[in-house]
Every structure is written in C-alpha cells, then in structure tokens.
Amino acid sequence: MLALRAGRAFDGEHSVAGPVTVITENGTIKAVEQGHPDVPGAEVVDLGTATVLPGLIDTHVHLGADSENGALDRLPDFTPEHLDAVIEDGLERHLKAGVTTVRDLGDRDWSVLEQRSRHRQRVLASGPPITSPRGHCWSMGGEASGEDALRRAVRERAERRADVVKVMASGGFATPGTAVSDCQFTEQELRVVVEEAHAHGLPVTAHAHSLASVHRAVAAGVDGIEHCTCLTDRGMQAPVELMDALAEAEIAVCHTLGSTQEPPPFILEQFERAGMSLAAKIGIVGRMYDHGVKAVNGTDGGIGAPKAHGITPYALGNMVEAGIPNAVVLASATSQAARALSVSKGVLKPGWDADIIAVQGNPMRDISALHTVTTVVIGGQIVTTTLPMDRRE
Ligand SMILES: [Zn+2]
Structure with missing residues (x-):
C-alpha cells in the first residue's frame, strides 16, 4: 500500500486542486484524498509540490526500432539478442518520459507481440501491419492481397492474440518504392479487414497519409487512424466534411507528433515534395480539435533519431502549440x-x-513540466524515483 502525497493532481480529465494524496492497494488506486491524511499501513511517499497524474500512454511505437535513422530498414538484420536489447532500451526511454503503457504498431515476424508480457510497462501489440505486396513496411511480414488473404491475415492476428489490427491504407515515407499519395487497398478491402477484425473483437487502426486513404479508412469503419496527414497534390488538406465524419464516428486520431531534431535529408526531401511541414501539420491538428476530432497521443517512437522512443513530452508540446x-x-x-x-x-x-507519475511543476499551466518526470509507479510499485530516501516513510 502506497500513499503518494503531492502538490496537485490531474485525474485523466481534470485538474484536482491540492494538496492531494493518492492511495494505492494491490496494484490499483484505492482513493484520491484531499490534503495529507494519515493512512495506516501505507508507505508514505512525500512528492512535495509535484503534480501526480496517470502514467502516460504512447499509442504508436515500434519497439524493435532502435531510435536511429533507417531503423525500420535494419529490422531484418537484428539477432534475437540484439532485438531484446533494443526493446529494453526503447522501454527505458519511454519510462524516463513517464510512459507506462505503449502500443507497438508494427514489429517484424511477431517479435514484439510474442514477448509483450515480459516487461514492467504494459505493452500492447499489433504484430506485422497488414500491407499490400511490397507495400509500406512489407519486410515486417504482413503482405496480403485480395479479400480472402486479408481475412486470413486478420484471423491469424486474432489467433496470436494481437491487441489491435494495423493496416497500411497508404504508402509511407520510410519504405522506398511506396508512395504516400497512393492507396494500398480499396475501400471494400479495408471494409473486409474491419468486418473480420470486429467479428473477432479486435479494433482496427489504419496508417493513412493521403487524404484519399483517410477517406477510405473512415468509410470502411476503422476505429483509429495513424498519421492522418491528409496529403493531396496541393499539400495537406483536411476538408470540413472529413473532420465532421471523424468526430461523428469517434475515430481515435493519432497525429504521430513530436520530434527532437530535423528529419534526415532523404525524409525532408519527401516531406517537401509532398507539401508537408510541421507548421501545416500543427495547423491541421488544431482545426481537427476545433471540429471535435478525438486525438490520442502516439509518437511513432523508435523509427529515427528525431523520432526516438520517449518523445511523448515533445508530442504533447506540439498539441499545445496547435491551440489545444x-x-x-x-x-x-x-x-x-x-x-x-x-x-x-x-x-x-x-x-x-x-500507474502513476509525478512531474515537477504544473503541466496544466506549462506542458513542459512533463520533461521533468521525478517518480514512476507501475501497478502500485515505485519503479523509478529521483526522490531522496528520507521522503519515504
Ligand atoms: Zn509507425
């Protein structure tokens, strides 16, 4: 049993004025109390003026990717031992950023999915994304063509107890030979994926850069959209009807924001050619919020040096820049x-x-407080803390 004393809290939706005490028992939250009451039998941890909030969730990572440029291309070269080390390193970086749950949206040959219960953090996984022959991320092992093969691919994911079905509705930047402006599947094919997945109780999230692919994914009834870049031959365009449809269907949109540096030149060139920029992206993120579109945090963590694991504080900073x-x-x-x-x-x-974290300062006022995670609790256990021991009784 833990009693975490803090300056204030964010309960997942609202700010809770402090001081507060969060009491945990048997891995769950027992109570959130005003003030610092005596809690008999509890280990008291005095977090001072820190803000406590739920452990952060990154809904889009690639744990097999090593946070260096070209990471996804190198996946086939990794030995099992090296891959284990990469996954551990990625999770450690997430932990430092206060991320206690990640969803892996693309591993090679089920490597992350099969090991997902080994970690301190909660790891959900899709396995290899379903993609067209030689389509985006084909080397992960998820190629499928035609309705029968798509149904079989979804059933295999259900049998392997995947947490979600990821489907590549458009090409991607990281795979040479695929075009972000193309659609990889017809609307009917996407509908087949959704139908089969829902029949097995699985949600579907679609990787979609081009506006056409976003339209198709929405029409097919997906539960989530990754990137949602809305690329057209005139740059990024998010029509009002599309935003209304995303909001109406309560589709979880993951904008894959956050970066710590400029993308490498070969990606920058593609961005420029496609009419993409961070400023335009942030503009669309803000407009989607204004139209009631539901955003979830996801970073695409691991795929390159600017998109390393653990950049959630940067991604959330971008959302604040968007006026949210x-x-x-x-x-x-x-x-x-x-x-x-x-x-x-x-x-x-x-x-x-x-799953609880403490940060210095007040992230409701200044989101950059998320860069100073001081304590991480997972399942009621303190996993990391920078607190001196005398703050714990
Ligand atoms: Zn990704």
Whole structure:
C-alpha cells in the first residue's frame, strides 16, 4: 500500500486542486484524498509540490526500432539478442518520459507481440501491419492481397492474440518504392479487414497519409487512424466534411507528433515534395480539435533519431502549440488513449490501475513540466524515483 502525497493532481480529465494524496492497494488506486491524511499501513511517499497524474500512454511505437535513422530498414538484420536489447532500451526511454503503457504498431515476424508480457510497462501489440505486396513496411511480414488473404491475415492476428489490427491504407515515407499519395487497398478491402477484425473483437487502426486513404479508412469503419496527414497534390488538406465524419464516428486520431531534431535529408526531401511541414501539420491538428476530432497521443517512437522512443513530452508540446487546452492534451495521453486501447489505465480514480507519475511543476499551466518526470509507479510499485530516501516513510 502506497500513499503518494503531492502538490496537485490531474485525474485523466481534470485538474484536482491540492494538496492531494493518492492511495494505492494491490496494484490499483484505492482513493484520491484531499490534503495529507494519515493512512495506516501505507508507505508514505512525500512528492512535495509535484503534480501526480496517470502514467502516460504512447499509442504508436515500434519497439524493435532502435531510435536511429533507417531503423525500420535494419529490422531484418537484428539477432534475437540484439532485438531484446533494443526493446529494453526503447522501454527505458519511454519510462524516463513517464510512459507506462505503449502500443507497438508494427514489429517484424511477431517479435514484439510474442514477448509483450515480459516487461514492467504494459505493452500492447499489433504484430506485422497488414500491407499490400511490397507495400509500406512489407519486410515486417504482413503482405496480403485480395479479400480472402486479408481475412486470413486478420484471423491469424486474432489467433496470436494481437491487441489491435494495423493496416497500411497508404504508402509511407520510410519504405522506398511506396508512395504516400497512393492507396494500398480499396475501400471494400479495408471494409473486409474491419468486418473480420470486429467479428473477432479486435479494433482496427489504419496508417493513412493521403487524404484519399483517410477517406477510405473512415468509410470502411476503422476505429483509429495513424498519421492522418491528409496529403493531396496541393499539400495537406483536411476538408470540413472529413473532420465532421471523424468526430461523428469517434475515430481515435493519432497525429504521430513530436520530434527532437530535423528529419534526415532523404525524409525532408519527401516531406517537401509532398507539401508537408510541421507548421501545416500543427495547423491541421488544431482545426481537427476545433471540429471535435478525438486525438490520442502516439509518437511513432523508435523509427529515427528525431523520432526516438520517449518523445511523448515533445508530442504533447506540439498539441499545445496547435491551440489545444492543456487538460485535453494531457487526456490524449491518459484517459483518451486508455479508452482507445481498452485498458483500465489513464485515470486517477478508485479501481483503476495504479500507474502513476509525478512531474515537477504544473503541466496544466506549462506542458513542459512533463520533461521533468521525478517518480514512476507501475501497478502500485515505485519503479523509478529521483526522490531522496528520507521522503519515504
Ligand atoms: Zn509507425
């Protein structure tokens, strides 16, 4: 039993004025109390003026990717031992950023999915994304062509107990020979994937850069859209009808924001050719919020040096730049993300999983407070803390 004393809290949706004490028992949250009451039998941890909030969730990572440029291309070269080390390193980086749950949206040959229960953090996984022959990320092993093969591919994911079906609705930047402006599947093919997945109780999320592919994914009834870049031959365009449709269907949109440096030149060239820029992206993210589109935090962590694992604080910073209120931004990485993943996390209320972080300062006022994670609790256990031991009784 833990009693975490803190300056204030964010409960996954709202700010909770402090001081507060979060009490955990048997891996779940037992109570969130005002003030610092005595809690008999509890280990008291004094977090001082820190803000406590639910452990953060990154809904789009690639744990097999090593946070260096060209990471996805090198996947086939990794030995099992090296891959294990890469996965551990990635999770460690997420932990430093306060991320206690990740969803892996593309591994090679089920390598992350099969090992997903070995880790301290909660790892959900899709396995290899379903893609067209030689389509985006084909080397992960998820090629399928035609409705029968697509149904078989979904059934294989259900048998392997995948947490989600990831389908590549458009090409991608990282795979030579695929075009971000192309659609990889017809609307009917995407509908088949959704139908089969839903019949097995699995959600579907679609990687979609081109506007046409976003339209198709929405029409096919997907549960989530990754990137949602809305590329056209006139740059990035998000029509009002599309935003309304995304909001109406409550599709979880993961904008894959966040970066710590400029992309490498070969990616920058592609961005320029496609009419993409961070400023335009941030503009679309803000407009989608204004239209009621539900955003969830996801970073595409691991795929390159600018997109290393653990960049969630940067991604949430981008959302604030887009004009989204801090509480909504924080919810996108806590309660909203948890809802999209169907996990009992992301909320600081009795009965929810006791995955809790403390940050210095107040992220409801200044989102950059997320860069100073001081304590991480997973399942009611303190996993890391920078606190001196005398703060614990
Ligand atoms: Zn990705």
